[in-house]
Amino acid sequence: MDAKNLLKEHVSKIVTLTDEQFEYFFSHFKTETYKKGQTIISEGQQVDKEYFVVSGCLKSFYVNDEVKMYILQFAMSTWWASDYAALYNKTKATINVDCISDVEILSLSNNDREKICKEIHEVEHFFRWRTNRGFVASQKRLLSFMNNDTKTRYEELLVLYPALYNTVPKHLIAAYLGVSRETLSRLYNASKPH
Amino acid sequence: MDAKNLLKEHVSKIVTLTDEQFEYFFSHFKTETYKKGQTIISEGQQVDKEYFVVSGCLKSFYVNDEVKMYILQFAMSTWWASDYAALYNKTKATINVDCISDVEILSLSNNDREKICKEIHEVEHFFRWRTNRGFVASQKRLLSFMNNDTKTRYEELLVLYPALYNTVPKHLIAAYLGVSRETLSRLYNASKPH
DNA sequence: TTGATTACGTGATGTAGATCACATTCGTTA
């Protein structure tokens, strides 16, 4: 499906826009394509856009002083990604977003989002809904972190992102789970049939 | 400050409502008071309200099968609390909310929130803003969990909730940090002047 | 084809924090 119809279907699951409204909404997005490995947002930069993934897979991640990476989110088709703390507060990026595969995305600037939210009440409703979902998912993951061991979280991850299983390197899975790649490897091979 | 003005001041930091609009908005809230120790939401229940704290302190928490408790949030004056997963998805509560002290709260039903969001665009904008903030805070806490040791997280907590320091029992602090009360006790006393 | 880089597996050892056990202090209520 093309980018426009993908977005249209995505939005219309939540709100009803007239064709004219959707055209107007869509006119604020810009198609961008990136190759595997390219960086979209990097730490320290100004952030002024968020991204709707059409195809491919992004990751958003934090890198600490000891150069350890922690993945906040894998973003596949119809998921949104950005450094939202930086975007909303107009501060410098503290997290990075880059491409795990070749990707096609639709970008929307912070200003344009606020503008169309103001102009079209339904659009504001859509974005409220979207953040609600993100908030609930984030809280759920936090709880899982506190409550579950690594193996359980690994199994949850495979349910949440079944497509990742054979497409992304294991050290990225480990960085999402917050464990070392060695630990994940042992876990993974311990439960493997001989 | 009384409940009405507290809410008014809170909301008007983000959006501008006419007096008439605010009166209408406020008319959907109901004042409720609880004693220390009383439960507001408990696991398994239907959830149909969220709560704005006027005075006192709530905690929202999850209890696992081994009866270990994990605190998602302490909610003090002007904070909001509920089981948002249950509220938004109309599922049974998986988390609990109860009172750490005597509290006064304003309750708002899910239906009324959706109704006034639809009726008053500014109100929808306010709630979008509020959830954005919650989402960013939740992601930040998740990162801190992955990246920082217990001592660092303990210090962050004291910055985020300075009022908690001497008002809530230490085992609740431990339940927020996701460590055992024994570990927190040792940590706490190791850095204490002799 | 080859050399280099990246991904992955696995042993040895160190460590933060969990768990268990028990003592002490504090607060609440009878």
Add this chain to the structure above:
DNA sequence: TAACGAATGTGATCTACATCACGTAATCAA
């Protein structure tokens, strides 16, 4: 004021995971 339960401190032990070290397999670019 006594007494009971809740909150806290602290030692001993256990364990999941990190870290370091090294080897092999897969991928990719020239």
